[in-house]
Amino acid sequence: MTSIDVHELTKDYGPIRAVDTLTFSVRPGRVTGFLGPNGAGKSTTMRLVLGLDRPTAGSATIGGQAYARLGNPLLSVGALLDPQAAHGSRTARDHLTALATSNGIGRSRVEEMIEQTGLGPVGGRRIKTFSLGMRQRLGIAAALLGDPGVVMLDEPSNGLDPEGIVWMRELMRKLAGEGRTVLVSSHLMNETSSFADHLIVLGKGRLLVDLPTREFLDSRSRAGVRLRTTEPALLHQALARRGYAAVEGTDSDGWWTVDGAGAEEVGALVAAEGIPLLALTDRRPTLEQAYLALTANEAPFAAQPAHDTPED
Ligand SMILES: Nc1ncnc2c1ncn2[C@@H]1O[C@H](COP(=O)(O)OP(=O)(O)OP(=O)(O)O)[C@@H](O)[C@H]1O
Numbered sequence: 001m002t003s004i005d006v007h008e009l010t011k012d013y014g015p016i017r018a019v020d021t022l023t024f025s026v027r028p029g030r031v032t033g034f035l036g037p038n039g040a041g042k043s044t045t046m047r048l049v050l051g052l053d054r055p056t057a058g059s060a061t062i063g064g065q066a067y068a069r070l071g072n073p074l075l076s077v078g079a080l081l082d083p084q085a086a087h088g089s090r091t092a093r094d095h096l097t098a099l100a101t102s103n104g105i106g107r108s109r110v111e112e113m114i115e116q117t118g119l120g121p122v123g124g125r126r127i128k129t130f131s132l133g134m135r136q137r138l139g140i141a142a143a144l145l146g147d148p149g150v151v152m153l154d155e156p157s158n159g160l161d162p163e164g165i166v167w168m169r170e171l172m173r174k175l176a177g178e179g180r181t182v183l184v185s186s187h188l189m190n191e192t193s194s195f196a197d198h199l200i201v202l203g204k205g206r207l208l209v210d211l212p213t214r215e216f217l218d219s220r221s222r223a224g225v226r227l228r229t230t231e232p233a234l235l236h237q238a239l240a241r242r243g244y245a246a247v248e249g250t251d252s253d254g255w256w257t258v259d260g261a262g263a264e265e266v267g268a269l270v271a272a273e274g275i276p277l278l279a280l281t282d283r284r285p286t287l288e289q290a291y292l293a294l295t296a297n298e299a300p301f302a303a304q305p306a307h308d309t310p311e312d
Pocket residue numbers: 013016017018036037038039040041042043044045187300
């Protein structure tokens with residue numbers, strides 16, 4: 001099966017370095033989430049992989065070949081970059097049929113893709129009457145028309161309703177389950193982590209993370225517990241003897257946090273000491289929190305937070 005390989009890839013637009021000596025591989029059989037704040041270089045990287053722009057330095061290949069050297073690219077690589085790109089005065093069916101015909105793909109595949117992307121009821125409508133979500137579905141139908149082994153989608157959930165987002169997730173999983181190479185960009189960590197096996201995170205054009213999703217979460221999470229007790233003084237002393245500090249929450253709601261400890265360990269400790277507990281829970285940062293912490297200094301357009309983010 002086919003990998004996407006990016007090696008020392010660099011792209012300058014005048015004084016702006018959009019992509020900065022980037023090296024990574026996207027492997028088949030899994031969904032790779034491509035993350036980064038606005039302007040991090042995700043779309044530029046995808047455009048370079050698809051030969052839509054020339055790198056300043058480095059290379060991007062698909063199965064070891066530059067995109068331009070692939071015989072019939074639509075049969076190897078399906079991409080959705082800009083859902084507005086389709087010709088508005090055509091119907092969805094005409095648009096897909098024109099693509100199929102010019103790439104030697106049978107018309108039955110057009111109907112198959114219209115059904116698979118849920119466009120059946122609007123297949124005969126002009127694209128200019130489509131919502132963004134319908135255009136996204138059409139873009140995905142076009143990307144999958146040639147049954148490609150490599151699928152690259154730039155922000156495919158944009159404009160999709162909740163049902164559409166669930167559909168998209170399931171589609172990504174299915175495509176990867178069939179052994180395809182699936183690269184999906186987004187700036188939303190929580191959504192991406194719900195379907196991605198692997199994460200590549202960019203910041204200011206540079207590679208920040210290239211890890212399995214689970215490993216990323218584990219590497220970024222600081223273990224800790226939250227608990228409530230009727231005997232905070234005893235708790236404090238018992239934990240201090242084991243080298244832990246119990247810190248009272250700022251909301252005066254009776255919650256304490258203990259950094260660096262697990263619920264199992266603290267549970268056993270307080271049970272041995274006979275300290276009554278009202279609640280005990282492991283505290284792990286969400287992926288979104290880990291991601292925001294990672295990219296805080298990497299977003300060219302980062303705003304100041306409007307208010308403090310609650311811990312959980
Ligand atoms: N054609 C272009 N000419 C000049 N600058 C460009 C061009 N395309 C991209 N850039 C710049 O390159 C940088 C990376 O942009 P890119 O669109 O690749 O980021 P992105 O991660 O896809 O962001 P977003 O999440 O907002 O889509 C930005 O600073 C952008 O302004």
